[in-house]
Amino acid sequence: MQKTLRDSAALRWLVLILISSLLFSTYWFYDFYGGIKGLMERGMGISSEEYGRIMSSTTYANVVGMIILGGIILDRWGIRLAGLVFGGLSFLGAIISAAAVAGWFGDDKSTMLIWSIVGRIIFGIGMEVVCVMVTRTIVKWFMGYEMALAMALNIGFGRLGTAMGMAVAPDLAAGGFISPAFSFAAILIGISLVFFIIYIFFDIKIDKQRAESGIVTEEEVDEEKFRFADFKKLITNRSFIYIALLCMVFYSAVFPLLAYAPDLLVNKYGFSYEMGSDGEFLIFGSAILGTAFIFVLLLIFGLSFSMVPRAFKSNTHKLLSFLVISTLFLGYVYVLRDVFSEWLLNGPKTASLIPMGTILFTPIFGSIVDKKGKAATLMMIGSALLVFAYLSLSVFNHVYLGYLGLISLGIAFSLVPAAMWPAVARIVAENRLGTAYGTMFTFQNWGLAAFFWGIGALLDFVNRYRLADIEAGLTNYDYTIPVLMLALLGVISAWLAYKLKQADKLQGYGLENPHTSN
Numbered sequence: 001m002q003k004t005l006r007d008s009a010a011l012r013w014l015v016l017i018l019i020s021s022l023l024f025s026t027y028w029f030y031d032f033y034g035g036i037k038g039l040m041e042r043g044m045g046i047s048s049e050e051y052g053r054i055m056s057s058t059t060y061a062n063v064v065g066m067i068i069l070g071g072i073i074l075d076r077w078g079i080r081l082a083g084l085v086f087g088g089l090s091f092l093g094a095i096i097s098a099a100a101v102a103g104w105f106g107d108d109k110s111t112m113l114i115w116s117i118v119g120r121i122i123f124g125i126g127m128e129v130v131c132v133m134v135t136r137t138i139v140k141w142f143m144g145y146e147m148a149l150a151m152a153l154n155i156g157f158g159r160l161g162t163a164m165g166m167a168v169a170p171d172l173a174a175g176g177f178i179s180p181a182f183s184f185a186a187i188l189i190g191i192s193l194v195f196f197i198i199y200i201f202f203d204i205k206i207d208k209q210r211a212e213s214g215i216v217t218e219e220e221v222d223e224e225k226f227r228f229a230d231f232k233k234l235i236t237n238r239s240f241i242y243i244a245l246l247c248m249v250f251y252s253a254v255f256p257l258l259a260y261a262p263d264l265l266v267n268k269y270g271f272s273y274e275m276g277s278d279g280e281f282l283i284f285g286s287a288i289l290g291t292a293f294i295f296v297l298l299l300i301f302g303l304s305f306s307m308v309p310r311a312f313k314s315n316t317h318k319l320l321s322f323l324v325i326s327t328l329f330l331g332y333v334y335v336l337r338d339v340f341s342e343w344l345l346n347g348p349k350t351a352s353l354i355p356m357g358t359i360l361f362t363p364i365f366g367s368i369v370d371k372k373g374k375a376a377t378l379m380m381i382g383s384a385l386l387v388f389a390y391l392s393l394s395v396f397n398h399v400y401l402g403y404l405g406l407i408s409l410g411i412a413f414s415l416v417p418a419a420m421w422p423a424v425a426r427i428v429a430e431n432r433l434g435t436a437y438g439t440m441f442t443f444q445n446w447g448l449a450a451f452f453w454g455i456g457a458l459l460d461f462v463n464r465y466r467l468a469d470i471e472a473g474l475t476n477y478d479y480t481i482p483v484l485m486l487a488l489l490g491v492i493s494a495w496l497a498y499k500l501k502q503a504d505k506l507q508g509y510g511l512e513n514p515h516t517s518n
C-alpha cells in the first residue's frame with residue numbers, strides 16, 4: 001500500500017508536538033489562576049466566592065451541552081476548521097479575560113468581574129472541544145502505531161501546562177500586578193494556534209494522500225461521531241452510568257482543589273505566595289526561564305522513568321536503564337536542592353508538583369492496568385486515597401502530614417484517570433467512544449460548575465466573621481470545612497467505583513481483567 005505522512009515516525013511525533021501545544025496552553029490558562037488567587041483578590045477587590053464564580057464560569061456553556069454540540073460541529077467541519085474555530089474561541093476568551101483584569105472595560109470591581117466571567121465562558125467552550133479535537137487527531141495519526149504512548153504524552157503536555165501555569169504565574173505577577181500573568185497565558189494560546197496552523201498543512205497533505213490511496217478520509221470515518229441513538233443506549237447502561245458519575249464526582253474533587261491548593265497551603269501552613277531569591281534558578285538572568293527549565297527537565301525525567309525501562313525486553317536492561325535514570329535524577333535533585341527546599345515552602349510551587357507527579361505516575365499505573373487489570377479496584381483505591389489526602393489537609397495541622405496528603409492526591413490523580421479512560425473503551429464499543437467522551441465531559445462539567453464555585457462560597461461562609469481581618473492581613477482563611485467537603489466526594493467516588501465493580505460483574509465487561517489484547 002502507498003505510504004502516507006503518518007508512516008514516518010518523525011512526522012507523527014512532530015504532529016503530536018504541534019497539536020499538544022494547544023493542550024499545554026489551554027491547560028495553562030485553565031489552571032494558572034490558582035497560583036495567583038490571593039493576588040487576584042487583592043488586585044481586583046474580589047472575595048473567594050467571586051473568585052470561585054470566575055473559575056466556575058468556565059463550565060457554564062458546557063453544562064448545557066456545548067461539548068456535545070461542539071462534538072457534532074467537529075464531526076461536520078472536520079479537524080481543521082473546528083480546531084481553528086474552537087482554538088480561536090479559547091484564544092478570544094483568554095484575550096477578553098486579560099483585557100478585563102487590565103481594566104480595558106472599566107476598572108471598577110463589578111466590570112472586571114463580569115468581563116472576567118465572559119472571558120472564561122468563551123474560553124471554556126473552546127477548551128473542552130479542543131480537548132476532544134486533539135484526541136481525534138491523535139487517533140487519526142497514531143491508530144495502529146504508538147497510540148497509548150501518544151495519548152499519555154499528550155495528557156503529559158496538558159499537565160505540564162497546569163503545573164507551569166500555577167508555578168510561573170506568581171513570578172509573572174511580581175509586585176502584585178496580575179495583568180502580565182493573564183497576557184502571557186493568552187499569548188501562549190495564540191502561539192499554540194500558530195502551531196496548529198502549521199499542523200493544518202500536514203493535515204491537508206495526509207487527507208490528499210489517503211484519498212489518493214483509497215484510505216477513508218476523516219469525514220468518512222464515523223467511529224468517533226456523536227449520535228443521539230448511541231447517547232440513549234449509553235445512559236441506560238448501568239456500568240456507563242457509574243463510570244460517568246465517578247468521572248463527575250472524582251474530577252469535582254480534584255480540578256477545583258487545584259484552583260485553591262496554593263492558597264490553601266499559604267493560609268493553612270503559612271507558605272509564601274511570592275518566591276524569595278533563594279528559590280530562584282536564573283537562566284539568562286530570568287527566574288521564569290529558570291522555572292520553565294526545571295519543569296521541562298522534570299517532564300523529561302518523568303517520561304524517561306515511565307517509558308525507557310519499558311522499552312527494553314530483558315530484565316537486566318530494564319534494571320540498568322532504571323538505575324541510570326535514577327542516578328541522573330538524584331544528581332538533578334542534588335544540584336537543585338536549595339531551590340527545591342525553598343519551593344517546598346512556597347504555595348504555588350508546591351501545589352504545582354501535584355500535576356507534575358501525575359506525569360510520572362499516570363503511565364506507570366496505565367501499564368499496571370494493561371498487565372494486571374483490576375481497573376475498578378484501582379479506582380476504588382484512588383478514591384480512598386483522596387479521602388486520606390483531604391483528611392490530612394483539613395482536620396490535621398501538621399505540615400508533614402500535609403505533604404503526605406499532597407503526595408496521596410498526586411497518586412489518586414494519576415491512578416483514577418489511568419484506570420478510568422481505558423475502562424470506558426471496554427464498556428463502550430469503539431464506534432461510540434466519541435459520544436461517550438462528550439457525555440462524560442458534560443457530566444464532569446456539571447460537577448466542576450458546582451465545586452469551583454462551591455469551595456469559594458463555602459470558604460467565605462465559614463470565615464464570614466473574620467473576612468475583614470483576612471483582608472487586612474491580620475488572620476488567614478480556615479480551609480477545614482471546604483476541604484472536608486471534598487473528602488466526602490472521595491467517599492462517594494469510592495462507593496461509585498465499588499458499584500461499578502459490581503455492575504461489571506453482572507455485565508461482564510472484564511474491567512478487572514488485564515488488557516491482554518492491547
Ligand SMILES: C[C@H](N)C(=O)N[C@@H](CCCCN)C(=O)O
Pocket residue numbers: 128131135155158251417421437441444
Ligand atoms: C479537561 C477534560 N475534560 C478532561 O477531563 N481531561 C482528562 C483527560 C481525558 C482523556 C480522554 N482521552 C484529564 O485528566 O485531564
